[in-house]
Every structure is written in C-alpha cells, then in structure tokens.
Amino acid sequence: MNMLLDGFIAPLDDFLAASVRTATPLALAALGECVTERSGVINIGLEGSIICGALAATIAAGSVGVSVGFAAGLTAGLLVTVLFALFTVYLRADQIITGTAITLLSLGLTGLLYKSVYGSTGVGLTTPTTSAVEVPLLSSIPLVGRALFAQPLVTYALYLLVPAMAWWFFRTHGGLALRAVGESPDAAMAAGVQPRRVQALAVLFGGAMAGLAGATLVLAQSGTFVENMSAGKGFIAIAIVVLGRWTPFGVAGAALLFGAASALQYLFQSLGWNAVPYQLFLVLPYVLTLIVLARASGRTAAPAALARRELTLG
Amino acid sequence: MNATFALFRLAYRNAIACVAVAAIALSTAACGGSADTDGVGAQNGSFKVALLTPGPITDQAWNAGAYAGLVAIKDSLGASISHIQTRTPAEFEENFRQYGAQGYALVIGHGFEFQDAAMRVAPDYPNTVFVCTSGNTTGPNLAGMNFAFEEASYQAGMIAGQLTKTGTIGAIGGQELPPVRASFIAFERGAKLTNPDVNVLVSYLGTWDDVSAGKEQTLAQVARGADIVFQNADAAGLGIFAAARERNVLTFGANANQNDIAPEHIIGSVYIDLPKALMSVARDVQGGTFTSTIYQFGLRANVVSLVINPRLADRIPPALLARVDSVGNAIREGRFSEMNDVLQPADRRQDSAAGTP
Known part of the structure; x- marks a missing residue:
C-alpha cells in the first residue's frame, strides 16, 4: 500500500513542480500583456521582448552576475517595446502588423548579436543560474509544498505581483484609468485621462515583464541561450490572457494550466505512456482557450477598444 | 476639407510606420537569424x-x-x-x-x-x-x-546499458523523424545487449529550439530513475546537458563532438563528420x-563514429570498450545484422568510400 502510494505521490510531486516552473515565464509575460491589453493595445511583439530579454540576460549574467542579468533582461524587453509604443501608440500604426514586424526583427537581431558576440557557430554557453530557494515550513506542506515553495525567487515575486495587480486594477484610480482607456478612450479623455500616456506606459510595462520572462528562461531554467529559444512563448502568453479573461488571477491560473499541460506531457512520456500521442497534450490548453472563447462569445470580457487603431471616434 | 486632410495624414503616417518597421524587420531577419x-x-x-x-x-x-x-x-x-x-x-x-x-x-x-x-x-x-x-x-x-547514425547509437547503447546503476536509461529527441526514431531503437538494442533487463524511456520534445522543454523533459526522465540520457535534439539538447549537470547524471553528445560542452557529464558523442x-x-x-x-x-566510411570523452573514459571498463570496438569492427566488415530491420532499406548497401567518386 505504502509502495503504491509512493509510486503515485512521487510522480505527482515532480509533475506539480514542473508545472509551476514551466508556468513561471508564461505567467510573467501574460500578466504584462494583460496590462497592455487592458489599455486597448494588443502587443503581438511579446515574443520579441522575450527573446531579447533572454539574450540580454545571458550576456549580462555571464559578464556581471545573475541579478544584473535579470535587470538586463527586463530592460531589453522594455527597449523593444519602446519601438512598438512609438509606432502603435503615437503614430497609430496597425498593432498586429507592427507586433509581427517587431517579433521578426527581434528573432533576427538576437541571432545576429549572438553570433557577433560568441562567434558564428556559437559556444554552447553555460550561464550562472539562480537556484531554488526553499521557504521554511511552507515547503514542507505535503504534495504542493515543494511545488509552490521550492522555486527560484522570481516565482515568489509572481505570487506577490498577482494580488497586487488585482488590487491595483479594480481598487485604484490608476487601474480605473487603465481600464477606461481600454474600454472607451473618448470617455477616459473626457474624464481627464491622457489615453496615449496610459497606453504607452501599459505597453512598456508589458515589454519589461516579457523581458523578465526571457531572463527567467535563461537564468532560472535552462542556463544557456539558444536562438529562437522563446519558441512561441510570447504567443502562448497572448492566449493565456484570453483564457484568463483579462484578470490577474485568471491569467495566473491560465498560465498554470498551460504549464501543467506541458508538464503532463513530460510526465506521460517519461512514464512510457506513449499510447496517447504527446502532441495531444500540447494542444490541450489551446482547445480549452477556444472553448472559453466560444462560450463567451455573447458577453466578451475583452476590452472594447482592443486593437483599435483610431484613438477617438470623432 | 479638414476631414479629408486628417484622413490623408492618418493614412500617410500609418503607411510610413508600417513600411519602416517591416523594412527594418525584414532586413535584419535577412542578414541576421535567417541568412x-x-x-x-x-x-x-x-x-x-x-x-x-x-x-x-x-x-x-x-x-x-x-x-x-x-x-x-x-x-x-x-x-x-x-x-x-x-x-x-x-x-x-x-x-x-x-x-x-x-x-x-x-x-x-x-x-x-x-x-x-x-x-x-x-x-x-x-x-x-x-x-x-x-x-x-x-x-x-x-x-x-x-x-548510419544508428551504428554508433548502438555502441552508445552498449555503454549506457552497462554503466547504468539504476537500470533505467532515457533517450530524448527533438521531433520524431524516422532517422531519430531509428537511432533510438538502435540505442535501446545496444543497451539490451549488455543489460537485457534495462528499462529505456523514450521522449520527444516536438521542437528543436526550446531549451527549457529539453531540460524539463530530462528532469522528468531522471525523476523516473534514468541515470543516463541519450539525446538527439540539436539546440534543445543544450537544455538536456543543463539538466544533466543539475541532477548529476550522464548523457551523450549527438551529431557533433559535444564532449566539451559538459565535460563532466557527456560520456561520448555520436559524431557525424558532416x-x-x-x-x-x-x-x-x-x-x-x-x-x-x-x-x-557510416562507421565504414569513417563519417559516423562514437567519440569517447577522454575525461570520462576511465568510467568505461576496458572489457566493455573492447566489446564496443568489436561490434564496430563487425559493422565495418558487414558482419553485423542486428539492425537490418531498423535501418532504412538503402542503409544495407555498402558505404560509399568518402572522398572518392
């Protein structure tokens, strides 16, 4: 009996820990995008911020240290979105086209920079990484303790960020202004809010968070940089925002779900359960997103002015 | 009049913006990541x-x-x-x-x-x-x-089969392409030759780029008891090495001589002299x-080979190494039929002598 229990608990423990690890960078990027989208801007260039954050983190961590690496990743992600904010918020260019261009630009640019810094065939880098920090007491809670409380510090920052963001969204003037701009820029303007400024700040925040997600991929997980290592995580983050219904807690939960789907796939393959193709688990969260979208078609939670090019209807 | 002008200005600005960003993006993509x-x-x-x-x-x-x-x-x-x-x-x-x-x-x-x-x-x-x-x-x-990546994969399997202490070894691939699958089958057979009871876990990442997926998949296999992980995942393989370092397990390099990337954890590389x-x-x-x-x-053309990492060579018993070499010789001389069903039909033809027409 005990053996049977062990045989079940041990994989579950690993699975939960892997879920949280995989979800962390996704949640960071998605929370940032959540703020951006609440202001009425959809940033498809998120992938670009992630990959730039990853490269900047790699270079900075290798030459200075891990904490500087995180700061560098955040800054790089932010700088990428300066370009995006300039074109979409101030010049009112099409958000989808600009975002796509920024993603392509970043994937190309990081490859170019990586080769110019480390040579044309790369080096198989090993960068310093943060190790997991166990929270005393909490980490010894059965089952979920180690999964939730034996993680790198950046994950704990996320635990604080989610409730803080929820409070800010729905309980402060700043949050109200943000949501107002995303729903009706005209009304916001009439109430004395400057929509462009709000949108620009929201876009920059999203970029910084995506850059932090990229830094996490390198400094808290893989310990190396590889071209295209963002591997579509920016786009997954956008899906997570939809699934999370544009609320911080919803987004965090959706990110965990996406992380869990990946972890489940790792677990099943390692258990040798190959009867079900692994691809099925990878599409699972997307199917869920579609279902949520379809169910909510009548009463959408999306900001009304999302992706709108003209700021005012006048 | 005013409205027309505003419209014109709007269209003009948008066109400029889109063209500018797209141009930067395309030119960088063209000279950077892509070509x-x-x-x-x-x-x-x-x-x-x-x-x-x-x-x-x-x-x-x-x-x-x-x-x-x-x-x-x-x-x-x-x-x-x-x-x-x-x-x-x-x-x-x-x-x-x-x-x-x-x-x-x-x-x-x-x-x-x-x-x-x-x-x-x-x-x-x-x-x-x-x-x-x-x-x-x-x-x-x-x-x-x-x-004939399979030939050296078989040799790698022989080593993994004997060196595993847990009796479980793993193999992780990028995408499930026929050559990758064939090499994993060869690896498994090689392992079973030296250790008939060995348990082999096989996983695919579905990507060649996602390093964190490579690492997580390895951690999952290690958690299931694997102490040696064979891989063929290109860039994502770097994540497999990261996991090997973190959990102190052994692994193999693939395609290139990767022995120096994780010198304390890569026993050897299945090398293709591309x-x-x-x-x-x-x-x-x-x-x-x-x-x-x-x-x-293949081995015969001396294009594919198993390159042992000299820093970990002392972990391989001389008798095992001799056995690996004798299988290598049998393959070169065409006396080895263990993998005839694995190799793609053309594989069974003679190796081209590299460098001669």
Whole structure:
C-alpha cells in the first residue's frame, strides 16, 4: 500500500513542480500583456521582448552576475517595446502588423548579436543560474509544498505581483484609468485621462515583464541561450490572457494550466505512456482557450477598444 | 476639407510606420537569424554551393556541423557559398527555387524534412544538384545522403546499458523523424545487449529550439530513475546537458563532438563528420562525376563514429570498450545484422568510400 502510494505521490510531486516552473515565464509575460491589453493595445511583439530579454540576460549574467542579468533582461524587453509604443501608440500604426514586424526583427537581431558576440557557430554557453530557494515550513506542506515553495525567487515575486495587480486594477484610480482607456478612450479623455500616456506606459510595462520572462528562461531554467529559444512563448502568453479573461488571477491560473499541460506531457512520456500521442497534450490548453472563447462569445470580457487603431471616434 | 486632410495624414503616417518597421524587420531577419551569404570564394562565381538548415548554426550540433562543411567546401574547393536558416516547409521550397534560379551548382537541404520540397523543385532546375541529408530518394539531379547514425547509437547503447546503476536509461529527441526514431531503437538494442533487463524511456520534445522543454523533459526522465540520457535534439539538447549537470547524471553528445560542452557529464558523442560527407558530394558535383545515388556514410566510411570523452573514459571498463570496438569492427566488415530491420532499406548497401567518386 505504502509502495503504491509512493509510486503515485512521487510522480505527482515532480509533475506539480514542473508545472509551476514551466508556468513561471508564461505567467510573467501574460500578466504584462494583460496590462497592455487592458489599455486597448494588443502587443503581438511579446515574443520579441522575450527573446531579447533572454539574450540580454545571458550576456549580462555571464559578464556581471545573475541579478544584473535579470535587470538586463527586463530592460531589453522594455527597449523593444519602446519601438512598438512609438509606432502603435503615437503614430497609430496597425498593432498586429507592427507586433509581427517587431517579433521578426527581434528573432533576427538576437541571432545576429549572438553570433557577433560568441562567434558564428556559437559556444554552447553555460550561464550562472539562480537556484531554488526553499521557504521554511511552507515547503514542507505535503504534495504542493515543494511545488509552490521550492522555486527560484522570481516565482515568489509572481505570487506577490498577482494580488497586487488585482488590487491595483479594480481598487485604484490608476487601474480605473487603465481600464477606461481600454474600454472607451473618448470617455477616459473626457474624464481627464491622457489615453496615449496610459497606453504607452501599459505597453512598456508589458515589454519589461516579457523581458523578465526571457531572463527567467535563461537564468532560472535552462542556463544557456539558444536562438529562437522563446519558441512561441510570447504567443502562448497572448492566449493565456484570453483564457484568463483579462484578470490577474485568471491569467495566473491560465498560465498554470498551460504549464501543467506541458508538464503532463513530460510526465506521460517519461512514464512510457506513449499510447496517447504527446502532441495531444500540447494542444490541450489551446482547445480549452477556444472553448472559453466560444462560450463567451455573447458577453466578451475583452476590452472594447482592443486593437483599435483610431484613438477617438470623432 | 479638414476631414479629408486628417484622413490623408492618418493614412500617410500609418503607411510610413508600417513600411519602416517591416523594412527594418525584414532586413535584419535577412542578414541576421535567417541568412548570411558569404559571397566571397570562387572567382567568376563558377561553383556555387548553398546550404539550408532547419535550425540555427549556433546549435553546436547538427546544424553547426553542416555549416562547418559548407565553409570547408569554400576553403578547399573555392566555391562561393550561401547559407540560409529556414523554418517551414513552404520556405524550404521557396529557398530551393531561389537557389535553383540563381544557378547554384549544389543545394544541400540539411535534414530528412527537406526531402519533399527537394523532390518537387528538382525537376524545374535540371542544372542544379539537390542533396538532402538523411534523405532516401533520388532523381536525375536529386541525391540523398544517409548517415548510419544508428551504428554508433548502438555502441552508445552498449555503454549506457552497462554503466547504468539504476537500470533505467532515457533517450530524448527533438521531433520524431524516422532517422531519430531509428537511432533510438538502435540505442535501446545496444543497451539490451549488455543489460537485457534495462528499462529505456523514450521522449520527444516536438521542437528543436526550446531549451527549457529539453531540460524539463530530462528532469522528468531522471525523476523516473534514468541515470543516463541519450539525446538527439540539436539546440534543445543544450537544455538536456543543463539538466544533466543539475541532477548529476550522464548523457551523450549527438551529431557533433559535444564532449566539451559538459565535460563532466557527456560520456561520448555520436559524431557525424558532416564536413567530410558534404565535401565528398561537393567534389563529385564540381568534378562532374555526380551520379544520382544515396550516399552511404557510416562507421565504414569513417563519417559516423562514437567519440569517447577522454575525461570520462576511465568510467568505461576496458572489457566493455573492447566489446564496443568489436561490434564496430563487425559493422565495418558487414558482419553485423542486428539492425537490418531498423535501418532504412538503402542503409544495407555498402558505404560509399568518402572522398572518392
């Protein structure tokens, strides 16, 4: 009996820990995008911020240290979105086209920079990484303790960020202004809010968070940089925002779900359960997103002015 | 009047913005991640060789080896070379056509996945030779190049089978391509030769780029008891090495000699001497001796080999090493039939002698 229990608990423990690890960078990027989208801007260039954050983190961590690496990743992600904010918020260019261009630009640019810094065939880098920090007491809670409380510090920052963001969204003037701009820029303007400024700040925040997600991929997980290592995580983050219904807690939960789907796939393959193709688990969260979208078609939670090019209807 | 002007201004600004961003993006993508043309090389541009890789040439593995081969072709044969990194099958075909139209003599699609596109494009450019590595189809100007990766994978399996302390070993691949699957089967059989009770876990990542997926998949296998993990995942393989360091398990390098990437954890590399293989085909094309065939490169041609990491060599008992070598000799002499059903049919033909027409 005990053996049977062990045989079940041990994989579950690993699975939960892997879920949280995989979800962390996704949640960071998605929370940032959540703020951006609440202001009425959809940033498809998120992938670009992630990959730039990853490269900047790699270079900075290798030459200075891990904490500087995180700061560098955040800054790089932010700088990428300066370009995006300039074109979409101030010049009112099409958000989808600009975002796509920024993603392509970043994937190309990081490859170019990586080769110019480390040579044309790369080096198989090993960068310093943060190790997991166990929270005393909490980490010894059965089952979920180690999964939730034996993680790198950046994950704990996320635990604080989610409730803080929820409070800010729905309980402060700043949050109200943000949501107002995303729903009706005209009304916001009439109430004395400057929509462009709000949108620009929201876009920059999203970029910084995506850059932090990229830094996490390198400094808290893989310990190396590889071209295209963002591997579509920016786009997954956008899906997570939809699934999370544009609320911080919803987004965090959706990110965990996406992380869990990946972890489940790792677990099943390692258990040798190959009867079900692994691809099925990878599409699972997307199917869920579609279902949520379809169910909510009548009463959408999306900001009304999302992706709108003209700021005012006048 | 005012409204028209505003509209005009809006349209004008948008057009400028979109064009500007798109232009920057495309130009950077063209010279950065995607393509670098080293248009030096041959005078008169007589002998032009192009390489398409499915991933970045900074992967320290499959793609890096091919790029080294391309550079060798430039240096030794005086060719002018071009490399492009491609992503999707639609791009494969488009790039093949581009090179065909530009009069390239030899275009190499680096991987099994390029084969369908090459088959479609080859008839339209009869003066260009298209070669797909790991390909198994031929046409008048289309050749395949088969690496018997399985042979050295079998040897790696023999070592893993005997060295495992837990009795469980793993294998992790990028995408489930036939050559990858075949090499894992060979690895498993090799392991069962030295350890009939060994348990082999096989996982695929579904990607060649996602390092964190590589790491997580390895952690999952290690959690299930694997203490040696074989891999064939290109850039994502770097994540497998990261996990091996973190959990102190052993692993193997693949495609290139990766022993130095994690010198304390890589027992050896299943090495493909891609420069040697690509050079021999390029020589045939340049010398006019190209015939449509499937080039066979394995242990016998000394293109595929298992390169033991000297720093961990003392972990392999001499008797095991002798056994591995004797299997290697049997393969070279064509006396080894354990894998006949695994290898693709063409594999059973004799190895081409690398470097001779």
